[in-house]
Amino acid sequence: MEPQNGERFRELQLAYLGKLMAGLSHDFKNHLAIIRESSGLIEDLLSLEESAQSPYSERFKKILPVITERISQAAEMCRFFSGFAHRMDHPRSSFSVPEVLQEELSLLLRFARQKQVELRSSYEKDLTPIYNDPSLLQFAFFCIIWPALESFSKDGRISITVKKLQQDGSIAIVVKLEGSRVKAAEVSPWHELLPEILHKLEADLSQTVSEEGAEEIVMIIFSLGNSALGNI
Amino acid sequence: MSKVKVLVVDDEKDFATTLAERLNIRGFETTAVFCTEDALALIHARNIPDVVLLDLKMPRMDGMETLKEIKKYNPAIEVIILTGHGAGVPLTGIDRGKHGAFDCVMKPADINELTVKINQAMIKKGNAKI
Numbered sequence: 001m002e003p004q005n006g007e008r009f010r011e012l013q014l015a016y017l018g019k020l021m022a023g024l025s026h027d028f029k030n031h032l033a034i035i036r037e038s039s040g041l042i043e044d045l046l047s048l049e050e051s052a053q054s055p056y057s058e059r060f061k062k063i064l065p066v067i068t069e070r071i072s073q074a075a076e077m078c079r080f081f082s083g084f085a086h087r088m089d090h091p092r093s094s095f096s097v098p099e100v101l102q103e104e105l106s107l108l109l110r111f112a113r114q115k116q117v118e119l120r121s122s123y124e125k126d127l128t129p130i131y132n133d134p135s136l137l138q139f140a141f142f143c144i145i146w147p148a149l150e151s152f153s154k155d156g157r158i159s160i161t162v163k164k165l166q167q168d169g170s171i172a173i174v175v176k177l178e179g180s181r182v183k184a185a186e187v188s189p190w191h192e193l194l195p196e197i198l199h200k201l202e203a204d205l206s207q208t209v210s211e212e213g214a215e216e217i218v219m220i221i222f223s224l225g226n227s228a229l230g231n232i
Numbered sequence: 233m234s235k236v237k238v239l240v241v242d243d244e245k246d247f248a249t250t251l252a253e254r255l256n257i258r259g260f261e262t263t264a265v266f267c268t269e270d271a272l273a274l275i276h277a278r279n280i281p282d283v284v285l286l287d288l289k290m291p292r293m294d295g296m297e298t299l300k301e302i303k304k305y306n307p308a309i310e311v312i313i314l315t316g317h318g319a320g321v322p323l324t325g326i327d328r329g330k331h332g333a334f335d336c337v338m339k340p341a342d343i344n345e346l347t348v349k350i351n352q353a354m355i356k357k358g359n360a361k362i
Contacts, residue, residue, distance in 0.1 A: 025316075026289065026316045026317075029316035029339045029340060030244050030247065030316060030339065032339075032340045033244070033247050033316070033339040033340035033341070034244060034246045034247045034250070035340075036340040036341075037246075037247055037250035037251050037254060037340075037343075038246070038250055040250075040254055040343055041250050041253055041254055044254055044257045048257070071340060075340050079338065082316070082317070
């Protein structure tokens with residue numbers, strides 16, 4: 001394949017992965033739907049039954065809400081996973097930055113738990129959708145968050161804020177790292193990819209390091225400029 | 233007072249039959265079919281449901297085509313789409329105004345949410361029976 005077709009090749013490779021992941025999450029939702037309806041039916045039938053007819057009915061009534069709760073959690077994960085997979089359908093589209101980030105954060109939560117790092121997020125309300133590459137933005141976000149996660153020893157905190165910058169109307173993703181870190185995130189190979197990704201996204205990145213007591217605080221501001229804004 | 237007739241159309245048999253049974257417990261008169269052809273055959277045989285719960289992705293004829301067929305045959309039948317499609321992504325093609333679906337519910341759906349939607353669809357028809 002010619003070098004100029006390399007990008008198209010990678011786009012199709014991503015689209016292929018996205019399609020398979022989307023299909024998988026769709027199947028999972030169907031399984032969850034069947035489990036939910038089946039446990040719901042047991043609950044319905046138990047509620048129709050005269051009380052104390054079965055020695056286990058009280059136990060069933062305690063177990064069923066646990067199943068329901070787990071199904072709800074799994075369904076929520078599937079919802080994010082499905083959204084994440086579909087982001088690869090089109091290289092460029094109009095999308096909500098908080099939604100796109102939240103999909104990815106939901107998939108990173110497990111890793112954060114393992115590292116005992118707290119992931120926090122807050123999003124300004126009613127942010128204008130942007131027209132850009134959602135999948136590439138998620139990758140850029142990963143290239144920031146993953147090295148940050150790896151850099152903590154434990155008990156760290158990563159706070160993500162998305163807001164509109166008043167001065168130029170661009171959307172900023174502010175990542176604040178707090179806690180003791182065993183290595184700098186900047187040495188990660190993921191971090192090295194950022195300049196090329198930022199160029200493609202027409203985005204900027206700035207980083208400041210400050211100290212509060214014995215704690216080092218790193219602020220990474222990732223801003224999507226005006227050229228990337230606009231409703232399509 | 234006659235019961236609200238609901239038709240569940242989903243190729244996942246276990247899902248369709250269990251959901252139908254749960255709706256029946258809640259006072260609806262529910263039938264489950266597992267393909268769009270059977271759904272259309274039932275409707276053409278003048279066994280007209282008040283509300284159809286329709287899966288979006290099915291083999292052969294998908295939910296959107298079935299929705300158009302149902303509305304063409306009888307616009308008074310209200311259709312609620314059940315879908316496992318991803319969140320945060322526009323549900324391309326589910327244009328309520330254009331195709332006439334009453335609403336769209338994500339799978340796995342909550343039975344109480346579905347019951348509310350069915351009753352809202354009946355209110356829209358001006359014919360709330362429950």
